Amino acid sequence: MKKGFCFLILILTSLILMNCPQVEAPPDLTPRPAGTRISGPEDTPDPEDTPTPTPTPTSEPTEIPTSEPTEIPTPEPTEIPTPEPTEIPTPEPTEIPTPEPTEISTPEPTEIPTPEPTEIPTPEPTEIQTPEPTEIPTPEPTETPTPEPTETPTPELTETPTPELTETPTPTETPTPEPVTTPNTGVVGAVWLEPYDQAAANSTVFTTEVRVNSGTQPFAAYGIDFEWDSAIIELDKDAEESNNGVVLGADGYVIALNANDPGILITSGFDTMGKGPGTNLHLFTIHWNAIGLGETDIRLTINDLADDKILPIGNPTPNNGHVYVQ
Helix, strand or coil, X not given: CHHHHHHHHHHHHHHHHHHCCCCCCCCCCCCCCCXXXXXXXXXXXXXXXXXXXXXXXXXXXXXXXXXXXXXXXCCCCCCCCCCCCCCCCCCCCCCCCCCCCCCCCCCCCCCCCCCCCCCCCCCCCCCCCCCCCCCCCCCCCCCCXXXXXXXXXXXXXXXXXXXXXXXXXXXXXXXCCCCCCCCCCCCCCEEEEECCEEEECCCCEEEEXXXXXXXXXXXXXXXXXXXXXXXXXXXXXXXXXXXXXXXXXCCCCCEEEECCCCCEEEEEXXXXXXXXXXXXXXXXXXXXXXXXXXXXXXXXXXXXXXXXXXXXCCCCEECCEEEEEC
16 A cells, blocks of 8 residues: 555656746856857858958068056846746645455354263172181101210221332443444455444434445456344335345446345346446445344455456455444
8 A cells, every 4th residue: 555655646746847837047147348249049150151261471470569458347246036936736645445354253163062971880899718727737746766876996006017128220321332443445455334334213214335446457346245233224125226225326237136134135246347447436325224222233245356357356355334223
């Protein structure tokens, strides 16, 4: 409603302003000097009627005489009439009809039926029968017979036999192996073992090399026997690439041997050209098993030692070896 009323006032104000008379601007009353003409639109010269100025010859400047100033009378001010204000009619307010209020019908309350209480029947109490007490018979006391004391027999003292003193056995002395004589290898015809003296642990294997000094003669034939204690050591006949535990050396040749008897090895060989000659020829290697504690000599016997001409080589000199098993 307020927006419609304001819009109506704006329309009325616009109509009033359009019908008001326009106020003319007051004339220009600024004082001017006498003889001055106020130009109007009719005094504006037509550019076509204006003659074209002709150039004037330039002449020498002439002195213009200075005239005395003339007094210009001051015009009296004219009164500018004040326009009377025009009354703007005030628009009468328009009455906006007030809408009548509408009555809102109030719904009538509906009655909710109250349910009638239902009677819950009270159960009648039942009588609990009280059991009659039963009499517990009291047992009659029984007389416990008192045992008669028994006499404990005193054991007779027995004499503890005094143990007889036993003599502590004297520990047996471990025999110290006797020193072995160093082999004489510098003699032509000498045969020895290397190492000539060695120790081995029980249940282990070890080897011994057989070496010959042929001097300057070719080594072409030999026959050598070996003996030892068979309870201490034995030939390792299962050694790889061996003949009953014997393997040819760098200077060895075809060999014939007999290892049937325990503790004895018989060897022999022959080569037509012979080996060497040399002072330290490697004939063959013997592989052994240590089977018992103790020590034993390996005794050598030289049966033959000859060159390619079947001549004896030097002075045959056997050098025994020694083994200590621990």
